[in-house]
Amino acid sequence: MTGRGFALRSGLMAALGAALALFAGGGLVATAARAEITVDITQGTVAPLPIAISNFHGGTLEGNELGRQIAEVVTNDLRNSGLFAPIPNTGFPQQPDALQATPNFPAWQAINAQALVTGAANIQPDGQLGVEFRLWDVFGNEQLAGFSYTTQPDNWRRIAHIVADAIYKRLTGEEGYFDSRVVYVAESGPAGNRLKRLAIMDQDGANNRYLTDGGYMVLTPRFSPSTQDITYVAYINNQPRVYLFNIDSGRQEVLGNFPGMTFAPRFTPNGQSVLLSLAEGGNSEIYSLSLAGRQLTRLTNHPAIDTAPSMSPDGTRIVFESDRSGSQQLYVMSASGGEAQRISFGEGRYATPVWSPRGDLIAFTKILGGTFYIGVMRPDGSGERLLADGYLVESPTWAPNGRVLMYYVQGPTASSGATSSALYTVDITGTNVRRVPTPGDGSDPAWSPLLP
Amino acid sequence: MRMKILSILAAVVLVAGCSSDDAATGAQGSTVSTGSVTGPVPGTQQDLNQTIGDRVFFDTDQYNLRPDARATVDRWAAWLQQFPNVNVTIEGHADERGTREYNLALGDRRANAIRDYLIALGVAPSRLATISYGKERPAVPGSNEAAWQQNRRGVLVVN
Incomplete structure (x- = not known):
């Protein structure tokens, strides 16, 4: 784990811990490890982390549609957790196909995305669905996580929840709960x-x-x-x-x-x-x-x-x-x-x-x-x-x-x-x-x- | 109150039936005239509902029989002694202001409080089944004390 990735995660963790501590009446305020990740604690609420989730790139019409749906499910999962603030994708500086390479970090910094999720969804020759995703620390200019999965196409929702769990775990340090x-x-x-x-x-x-x-x-x-x-x-x-x-x-x-x-x-x-x-x-x-x-x-x-x-x-x-x-x-x-x-x-x-x-x-x-x-x-x-x-x-x-x-x-x-x-x-x-x-x-x- | 009115009506009908028969036999000894038998068949649910009433009520979170409930159950016992072939199920119910599982237990307590008293009055235990519905089957919809009181109840159901 690199220093920056640790900072992004521990900042969110500290915020979670502090919110709980406030509620427990301890009056403790944990300090974030890095100043770049701004976490406001107001009456026990955590300021959700701004995150950009790109539609997953598919090579075909079908792949692109699945990639869009997967990104939508991941976005809803993370938003519903209350810990993330997904940024509307209408203002994204790069499109899914361009994001198959290393992202243009300054462009994403400009829309204040702290984290960026990119991915691909492809129907393989054997009919299986292949999904891969990468989680990027936008201000740290580096990849935090990357996984790939293969499954039947009609199982795409589960893959989306598994992706959301992986992001949640990498950024909060806690196990996720979306694939349930x-x-x-x-x-x-x-x-x-x-x-x-x-x-x-x-x-x-x-x-x-x-x-x-x-x-x-x-x-x-x-x-x-x-x-x-x-x-x-x-x-x-x-x-x-x-x-x-x-x-x-x-x-x-x-x-x-x-x-x-x-x-x-x-x-x-x-x-x-x-x-x-x-x-x-x-x-x-x-x-x-x-x-x-x-x-x-x-x-x-x-x-x-x-x-x-x-x-x-x-x-x-x-x-x-x-x-x-x-x-x-x-x-x-x-x-x-x-x-x-x-x-x-x-x-x-x-x-x-x-x-x-x-x-x-x-x-x-x-x-x-x-x-x-x-x-x-x-x-x-x-x-x-x-x-x-x-x-x-x-x-x-x-x-x-x-x-x-x-x-x-x-x-x-x-x-x-x-x-x-x-x-x-x-x-x-x-x-x-x-x-x-x-x-x-x-x-x-x-x-x-x-x-x- | 409604039950009372119904049973008064039933009594009036019965009396009317009798008097018309008396009149028929009294005036012309050899002629048979037909009167209709009205009112519920004795020993049925309808009979119970009209002659006594099928339910008793409880205080909030309580399962002891109040004096009014005790008086009703006394009459149920006599009615059951009158119809020894009738078996019944005692339902226990709760109002909506409790949690689901606790109210199942509370309904069970209420049904069994009635059952225990009927047994004490001499009704054979084998004739008495119980079931709790907790808060799942309110008799009177509504979120106010009047509705809740109607729903904290035990009901005698003829099998």
Whole structure:
């Protein structure tokens, strides 16, 4: 890594760190390593890095069209992260064909592009799509990264997300999250008879597909960390039970055979078990169910409601919600169950805890004074920060890199029964709130890991 | 209130039916005149809805049976004793002001509070199934306390 490339990256990293530090109340201000990269920190927001993303050059009409689409997807990914400010390509000083050689850096400096992305997309003689890209430090006059990929042409979107992840990683030092998917509940119809279908899409809303037909209600899907499986609740034959659904085969099976309702499923980080709640005689307890042997282990034993379990990424602890104190609060216990420590002590009720894939934070839903909030706190309960609020916001889920949360927002219900719900993302600094495009209403999002 | 009006109407119809029969048999002993049987078939959902009502209501985030709910469940128990072949499902519901999974658990608590009380009143457990819908099936749309109160409910459904 050269000095300049390091400076570009560490400047952005320092800005991210400083923004978080400000929010954490530490009052720390990290200084950028180089003065050329100007990063403004205003109330915890990072000034996004100006970046120019050229259309990828194709040798043919088809290649040029793919190259344009790939650049568009990369541009949207980086813009949506809130950390980059893509420059409109109408003012670009060089065209894609000219950018197959070393860029004319002064010309790009003149439009204040800090970073430049160039690339090529070609349909090869065997019909495969070849994509290559280079990331340039415009003021450092050098290449920071360069990769090439080969795939089927209809896979071009994934390549674009992989390119965006590579740029994100090179410039922030953090893993990206663009090459990932989201499973959610697609909703339609009036409040009293809402149609709820399982749906899956790319994280940017593309390639939306329905996995169930709405013949039965589905709730709270979750992605397996290791396989193409989803666990969720379905009301089949009027029995709410936890199911396992394989995305590739479309096959689904009920998990276990229980007399009472099973709900609130989450995979463990190794993907080998599902944590869930089982309701018996009005009492909900948390269990772990191994997928291989279908062995059931009881983890809580309390007359209160115990639900919404989420295991730490290192597999040692489980955070869950319980009303054993009289109202919903968050508790942490060992992965094998036993005594639990309460970690939420702020005003209001706390629910739906989700451990960050980094392990450093727990996201939650909070209800206080008629308002719902999405927030994060450290696993010991300290450092609570509220990131989003509304009439009803719920169900945070982590991007694979632990940097972004997706959740759903529901508006008030009209007396006609009309209601609406939509998916949103927010950066963990509480900035960059964005609606995720879905064909209809959506709720209960669950983010996949980075695709294999 | 509406349920009450309906059952009063049903009673009026029944009385009218009887009196016309009496009149027929009283005046001309050998003649048979036909009256129509109106009102719901006893032991059906419609009968339950008209004679007692199919639902009880709960306070926010509570699952204990309030006195008004207890009075209704008392009548449900008597009604179920009257029709021993009738099996029912008790639905538990919550309003929209909670999180989804907690409300599933809360709905389960409410359904089971009703079930436990019916059992205490002598109804056989094998006749009573429960299901929680959490906040997924509001009876009254609306984002105000009046709607929420109608939605924090337990409903008796004849199988």
